[in-house]
Amino acid sequence: MQQKKLAFIGAGNMSRSIISGLIQSGYSQENILASNPSTPKLDALKKDFGIHTSQSNDEACQFADAIVLAVKPQMMGEMCQALQNNNLSDKLFLSIAAGLPVARLQAMLGGDYPVVRIMPNTPSLLGKGMSGMYADDKVSAADKQYVDDVMGSVGETVWVEQEEGINGVIAAAGSSPAYFFLFLQAMQEEAMNMGFEKDIARKMVQQAMLGAAEMVCHNQNLELSELRAQVTSKGGTTAAACNTLIDEGLSDTVAKAMRAAVARAEEMAKQL
Numbered sequence: 327m328q329q330k331k332l333a334f335i336g337a338g339n340m341s342r343s344i345i346s347g348l349i350q351s352g353y354s355q356e357n358i359l360a361s362n363p364s365t366p367k368l369d370a371l372k373k374d375f376g377i378h379t380s381q382s383n384d385e386a387c388q389f390a391d392a393i394v395l396a397v398k399p400q401m402m403g404e405m406c407q408a409l410q411n412n413n414l415s416d417k418l419f420l421s422i423a424a425g426l427p428v429a430r431l432q433a434m435l436g437g438d439y440p441v442v443r444i445m446p447n448t449p450s451l452l453g454k455g456m457s458g459m460y461a462d463d464k465v466s467a468a469d470k471q472y473v474d475d476v477m478g479s480v481g482e483t484v485w486v487e488q489e490e491g492i493n494g495v496i497a498a499a500g501s502s503p504a505y506f507f508l509f510l511q512a513m514q515e516e517a518m519n520m521g522f523e524k525d526i527a528r529k530m531v532q533q534a535m536l537g538a539a540e541m542v543c544h545n546q547n548l549e550l551s552e553l554r555a556q557v558t559s560k561g562g563t564t565a566a567a568c569n570t571l572i573d574e575g576l577s578d579t580v581a582k583a584m585r586a587a588v589a590r591a592e593e594m595a596k597q598l
């Protein structure tokens with residue numbers, strides 16, 4: 327992987343997970359800096375990964391060829407505007423913020439700089455992430471490859487051709503770990519209603535999810551409906567459960583939820 331000087335502005339959950347993946351992939355700690363206003367997360371990053379840290383975003387700018395904008399979307403305007411005190415020409419920007427279009431980020435940064443939008447998810451922490459990416463036409467092919475390598479160090483990557491596609495990535499992958507957690511929570515609660523202790527209920531549902539996820543990944547030649555069919559005996563218990571989910575409108579509910587995520591991303595683009 328190409329080793330640019332890479333700065334993370336905002337040392338929160340997502341930055342930590344990407345930094346962890348990069349270090350495990352052999353990216354030199356000397357080439358990574360994280361900046362954050364408060365010190366506890368910086369201290370932990372320095373201790374765990376040996377990277378450079380700073381409380382100054384200006385220092386991050388001066389250090390880096392490529393800058394990951396990793397603060398909450400609501401903080402992005404103020405933070406980017408303050409970066410304008412630095413010479414930003416020749417910098418490549420990687421934004422992981424939900425809802426903020428390239429044009430808006432460029433306006434916040436005060437220039438037509440190359441920006442890649444990245445939508446990662448929290449399983450990146452375990453190297454099992456899914457990141458969708460969009461590059462505006464100012465980003466070179468070599469820089470796209472660089473960003474692909476960076477995010478590839480924490481999981482799988484896909485590129486979308488149109489910027490709106492990023493909102494679909496949010497719905498399908500950025501936010502979706504939470505949908506699975508919610509589903510499991512409901513299953514855990516019902517298992518407890520059936521008399522299981524909380525930890526046993528959790529053990530059963532999490533192992534079933536892990537096994538199901540592994541089966542999905544290891545059987546790319548099988549449709550998801552075929553994997554379901556393998557569990558489902560005619561007239562049996564699985565059919566009774568799945569028919570209930572289907573009859574109660576699971577597909578429609580999931581579609582509505584994903585459209586709500588897209589709608590919220592569109593709303594944030596207008597508000598921020």
Ligand SMILES: NC(=O)c1ccc[n+]([C@@H]2O[C@H](COP(=O)([O-])OP(=O)(O)OC[C@H]3O[C@@H](n4cnc5c(N)ncnc54)[C@H](OP(=O)(O)O)[C@@H]3O)[C@@H](O)[C@H]2O)c1
Pocket residue numbers: 335336337338339340341361362363364367383396397398399401405422423424445446447448500
């Ligand atoms: N979490 C997810 O599942 C997920 C998935 C995809 C994308 N994202 C995006 O990733 C971004 C970061 O999310 P996160 O979950 O990592 O949030 P987070 O853990 O809250 O991290 C944000 C960090 O930014 C720091 N910060 C605040 N103002 C700053 C400033 N002016 N300069 C530098 N750092 C500043 C915060 O520091 P203090 O804590 O000291 O205030 C905090 O450490 C968001 O834009 C979000 O949309 C998140």
